[in-house]
Amino acid sequence: MFPADLKYTKDHEWLKPMGDGTALVGITHYAQDALGDVVFVDLPEAGEAFGTGEEFGTVESVKTVSELNMPSEAEILEVNAALADHPEAVNEDPYGKGWMVKVRLKGALAADLMDAKAYEALVSAESH
Amino acid sequence: MSTVAAELKKTPLNAAHRALNAKMVDFGGWDMPVQYPAGILAEHEAVRTKAGLFDVSHMGEIRVKGPGALALVEHLTPNAVSKLAIGQVHYTAFLYENGTFVDDLLVYREGEQEFLLVVNAGNSDKDFAWVQQHAKGFDCTVVNESPATGQIALQGPLSVGILQPLTKTPLEPIGYYFFTHGEVAGIKCLISRTGYTGEDGFELYCAADDTEKLWNAVMAAGTPKGLLPAGLGCRNTLRLECKMALYGHEIDDTIHALEAGLAWIVKLDKGDFIGRDALLAAKAAPAPRKLVGFKTLEKRDIARDHMPVVQDGKQVGFVTSAAPSPTCGINLGLAYVPTEQAKVGGRIQIEIRGRAVDAEIIPTPFYKRQK
Numbered sequence: 001m002f003p004a005d006l007k008y009t010k011d012h013e014w015l016k017p018m019g020d021g022t023a024l025v026g027i028t029h030y031a032q033d034a035l036g037d038v039v040f041v042d043l044p045e046a047g048e049a050f051g052t053g054e055e056f057g058t059v060e061s062v063k064t065v066s067e068l069n070m071p072s073e074a075e076i077l078e079v080n081a082a083l084a085d086h087p088e089a090v091n092e093d094p095y096g097k098g099w100m101v102k103v104r105l106k107g108a109l110a111a112d113l114m115d116a117k118a119y120e121a122l123v124s125a126e127s128h
Numbered sequence: 129m130s131t132v133a134a135e136l137k138k139t140p141l142n143a144a145h146r147a148l149n150a151k152m153v154d155f156g157g158w159d160m161p162v163q164y165p166a167g168i169l170a171e172h173e174a175v176r177t178k179a180g181l182f183d184v185s186h187m188g189e190i191r192v193k194g195p196g197a198l199a200l201v202e203h204l205t206p207n208a209v210s211k212l213a214i215g216q217v218h219y220t221a222f223l224y225e226n227g228t229f230v231d232d233l234l235v236y237r238e239g240e241q242e243f244l245l246v247v248n249a250g251n252s253d254k255d256f257a258w259v260q261q262h263a264k265g266f267d268c269t270v271v272n273e274s275p276a277t278g279q280i281a282l283q284g285p286l287s288v289g290i291l292q293p294l295t296k297t298p299l300e301p302i303g304y305y306f307f308t309h310g311e312v313a314g315i316k317c318l319i320s321r322t323g324y325t326g327e328d329g330f331e332l333y334c335a336a337d338d339t340e341k342l343w344n345a346v347m348a349a350g351t352p353k354g355l356l357p358a359g360l361g362c363r364n365t366l367r368l369e370c371k372m373a374l375y376g377h378e379i380d381d382t383i384h385a386l387e388a389g390l391a392w393i394v395k396l397d398k399g400d401f402i403g404r405d406a407l408l409a410a411k412a413a414p415a416p417r418k419l420v421g422f423k424t425l426e427k428r429d430i431a432r433d434h435m436p437v438v439q440d441g442k443q444v445g446f447v448t449s450a451a452p453s454p455t456c457g458i459n460l461g462l463a464y465v466p467t468e469q470a471k472v473g474g475r476i477q478i479e480i481r482g483r484a485v486d487a488e489i490i491p492t493p494f495y496k497r498q499k
Contacts, residue, residue: 036151036162036361037169039452042428058481060430062168062452063361091167 001029001120003095007071007109008119014095015071015113017105025071026099027059027090030123035061038090043079043100050074052110056101059090072110074103139185140278140339148357156250158186161359168361172454175325175366179284179350180358184331185339188252189277190245190259194268197241204262204402205235206385208395212237217305217322220393222247222258223403227384227410231255231375234322236307241268244318248375262402278339282346283329283358283366285497290350291330295319299330313345324363326370327497368449369456369495371421377433377448378419378462386410387464389419417445418470421492424459424478429485431461436479444469447478455495461487 006014012031016024032038040060050056050070057068079101083089090098114122136159145152150161161183163171174180192200201209207220214237222230231251236244247255256272263270282291288299297310297319307320318333334342347357364374371389373379379388386394386407394407424431430452437445450461465476472491477484 033151037167040428040430060452062172062365062454063162065430065432 002116002123004116006095006116007113008116008122009069009071009113010122011067011069013069013071015109016095016099017109022077022102022104023072023074024099025068025074025101025103026094027066027068028119028123029094030127031066032091032094032098035059035064035066036091037062038087041080041083041087041090041100043083044076046076046078048076049106050076068100070103071113073106075106076101077104078102137186139183140336141183141185141280141343144340144343145183145357150357150359153360155186155360156248158249160186161357163359163361164357166356168359168365169454171356171358172362172365174354174356175284175327175358175362176455177285178354178356179282179286179290179329180325180356180362181343181346181350182281182283182358182363183279183343184281185278185336186249187274187279188247188249188255189273189279189333190247190256191238191242191271191273192245192259192263192268193239193242193271194266195241196266197243197268200259200263200266200268201235201243201245202399202401203266204259205233206394206398206401206403206407207235208398209235209237209243210398214239215306215308217307217320218393219305221379221385221390222255223385223401223407224381225403225406227386227403227406228381229375229379229383229385229388230258230381232373232379236318236320244273251375276336277333278336278342279331279333280339280343280346281323281325281329281331282350282355283323283325283327284355285328286350286353286355287327287329290346290353290355294345294349304328313342315342315345317342324372325366326372326493326495327366362454364449365451365454368451368460368462369453369493371462371492371494374449383464384410387415387417387419415467417464418467419448419462420465420470420472420476420489421494422461422463422476422478422487422489424461424485424487426485427459429478429480429487430459431478431480431485431487437463437465438477438479438484439469441484443479445476453494460494462492465489 205220234246323329431450436443445465453460
C-alpha cells in the first residue's frame with residue numbers, strides 16, 4: 001500500500017525518482033480508493049512545465065473529480081497514453097500501470113514530500 | 129470512529145454493510161453505503177443485467193388512516209389519489225402554496241381510508257410535521273412509522289427469479305406500481321413492484337428488527353445468480369439515466385412541479401390541493417425555464433451536479449445532476465435552461481472548472497429498459 005521507494009504528497013500523489021533526474025508521478029492507493037471507479041484521466045502535453053503543487057491534470061471517477069498536483073517542480077516528458085483506453089488501471093495498479101506522467105525534475109525535490117512512513121501516518125490519521 | 133460519524137443515524141443493516149466492507153458516507157445525516165468492494169460500475173451493471181440489492185431503510189414512512197384520510201392526502205398531493213385502487217401505488221409530491229416542492233413521495237393505498245406515504249430520508253421530519261400540521265380538521269390519524277420500518281430494494285431483470293423461491297405470494301401477477309402483503313423468508317412484508325433504477329424489481333418493507341434477516345435471505349438467494357449488494361453511488365447513476373428526480377437536485381423549494389417536467393403528477397382538474405392555484409397560473413403563462421437532458425461532446429468534459437449553464441459568459445441556468453453514464457457510455461446530465469434554448473438537438477454551454485464546454489440537448493430518459 002505504501003511502497004518505500006516513493007515520495008508522497010499530502011494530496012495523495014506519489015513521485016518515483018528514477019535516479020537520472022527523471023521521475024514517474026501518479027496517485028496513491030488511498031486516493032484511487034477514495035475516488036472509486038476512474039473513468040477518465042485528463043493529462044497535459046509533453047513539454048509543459050509545472051511548479052510544485054501546481055495543477056497538471058484531473059482524474060474523473062463516476063462520482064467525483066479530483067485535481068492532480070505536481071509533487072515537485074518538473075517538465076512533462078511523457079504521459080501514460082494507455083490510460084485513455086484503460087483508465088481503470090489507476091484503480092487496479094496505482095503504483096504500476098496506473099502511472100500518469102513521466103517528468104524531468106527541476107532543482108531539488110520539494111522539501112515537504114513525505115517518505116512512506118510519514119505518508120502512512122497521514123493516511124491513518126485521515127481515515128479515523 | 130470520529131465524533132461526527134458517531135452522531136449519524138444508522139439503519140438496521142449498518143453492521144451488515146460493514147461486514148461486506150462497504151464504503152460508508154454521510155447521506156442526509158445517515159451513515160449509508162455509497163459502494164461495496166465491487167465498485168459503482170460493477171454494481172450499476174449488475175442492476176441493469178442481473179440484480180442488485182439496496183438498503184433503503186433510511187426512507188421515511190408516514191401512515192394516514194381514518195374517515196378523513198383520502199380527503200387529507202388529496203389535499204396534500206397533486207396526483208389523483210381517488211383514482212388509486214387498493215393495492216396500487218403512485219408517484220407524487222408535497223407542494224407549497226407556490227407550487228414548489230416540500231418533497232416527492234410514493235403514496236400506497238392500503239385501504240379505502242388508509243395510506244402509506246413514503247418520503248425522502250433527509251426530509252422525513254419536515255414531511256411528518258407538514259402532514260400533521262395540515263391534518264387538523266381531517267378525521268384521521270397520522271403516524272410516523274419510520275423508526276419501526278426497514279426497507280430493502282431488489283432491482284434488476286432477475287428480481288422475480290431471485291425472490292419467488294422465498295415467498296408463496298405469486299410475484300408475476302403484481303403489476304408495476306402495485307403491491308401486496310405477504311411473507312418473504314418467513315418475514316411479514318409489504319411487497320411492492322416499484323423502484324428507483326428503471327429496472328423491474330421489488331421494494332420490501334418489513335419491521336425494523338426483521339430487516340437484517342430479510343437482507344441476508346435475499347442475498348443468499350441471489351448471490352449465486354449474480355446479485356450484488358448495491359450502494360447509493362450506483363443508485364444515483366441508475367436513476368439519472370432514467371431521469372428520475374432527486375430532491376435537492378431536479379426538485380426543491382425553488383422549483384415548481386411543471387418546470388420540473390412533472391406535469392404528469394399534477395391533476396389540476398381533480399379539485400383543490402395545496403399549490404393548485406400557483407400551478408394553474410404557471411400553466412397559463414409561458415414557462416421561463418425547462419429541465420432538459422444533455423450530453424457533453426468531448427470525452428474529457430464531464431459535467432457535475434450544480435455547475436452553471438452559461439451563454440456569452442453569463443449564467444443562464446444550472447446543472448441539477450450529471451455524471452459519466454455507465455450504461456450509455458457518454459457524459460450525461462440534466463439542467464434547467466431558458467425555454468428558448470430547450471430544444472432537442474440544440475446546443476448549450478456548461479462551465480466546467482472555468483471552461484465553457486459544448487453540450488447537446490438530447491431526448492430523455494437516456495435509458496429505457498426493453499419490456
